[in-house]
Amino acid sequence: MPDAEDDRTTASDLEAVLASLAYLLTRSQEHERRTARAGITAARSDVYLLRALAEAEGASRVSDLADRLMVKPSHVTRQIDRLQGQRLVERTQDTLDRRARQVAITDDGRETLDRLKQANIAGLTSALDGVPEPDVAATVSVLRHLVDRYVHRVRTTMLSEDDPLAERSVPATG
DSSP states (O other): OOOHHHHHHHHHHHHHHHHHHHHHHHOHHHHHHHHHHHTOOOOHHHHHHHHHHHHHTSOEEHHHHHHHHTSOHHHHHHHHHHHHHTTSEEEEEOSSOTTOEEEEEOHHHHHHHHHHHHHHHHHHHHHTTTOOHHHHHHHHHHHHHHHHHHHHHHHHHHHHHHOTTSOOOOOOOO
16 A cells, blocks of 8 residues: 555656646747647747637637636736737627627637647657557546646635635645
8 A cells, every 4th residue: 555655756756747748848949839830820828818719619708718717817908919910819899798898719710729739739649659548548637637626726826815815724834
């Protein structure tokens, strides 16, 4: 039966692997290579916004996008301005609140995102060459769990930082 030391070693190994992977995937040069392969010019954060809009299946409010991306609405507004200039997104008037605007991905935006996904898949397919499918499926499952847990933690932290009366967790000592 594994002991606490084994759990710490496993977590430490995972942390090291994830740190290396995050570094490799988020390097500016790598992003530029992937976008060049896809024939597009979009900042990394713009890609996440396009993904969020594509997954939304319809128009979204800036505040909803900011919540989903865990950033400030002003950041999303600047991104939308940039992407609208490239005809990748469009703004429309909110039918429920005439003062508000909604944002949707355009057909060009979907094509751009699809080209980038295909370039990413080609790179991953090459990197996963020789890895058994069950191992890939298990990795996807574990990573989805990690992402869900981290998103929950980040959102909980953001809420407590926004609310000065929210109960703060105290880190364990020892």
